[in-house]
Amino acid sequence: MVMTLGMVTFDTTDANRLADWWAEQTGGEVVERNDGWFAMVAVPSLPVRLAFQKVADPTPGKNRVHLDLSCQDLDAEVDRLLDAGATLVERRGDESFRWVTLADPHGNVFCVAEESGHS
Structure with a gap:
């Protein structure tokens, strides 16, 4: 099964x-x-x-499972999410791959990365 x-x-x-x-x-x-x-x-x-x-x-504390989401334009998507009520946790990565960790309005952590072929 x-x-x-x-x-x-x-x-x-x-x-x-x-x-x-x-x-x-x-x-x-x-x-x-x-x-x-x-x-x-x-x-x-x-x-x-x-x-x-x-x-x-x-x-309480950091959730142990979170969503990893992808988008076309990371900076624009992060700005949109922040305007919608998300909270910035941390910007991460380097010039080869970067992502941003955010929290939704109830504190659940999730990440957003620019589409790049990484999975």
């Missing part, structure tokens, strides 16, 4: 609000909402869905 990845789930104190934020940032659509405790986002460019579940007390 082989398992497949169905979704990536984030703990949050407001599942609907965070799902709306991620749907807007990724060009996705909120496809499921369950009484404020769970929401799911389908993103055309991702093979899995993003899910957000309400918890009373999110895990």
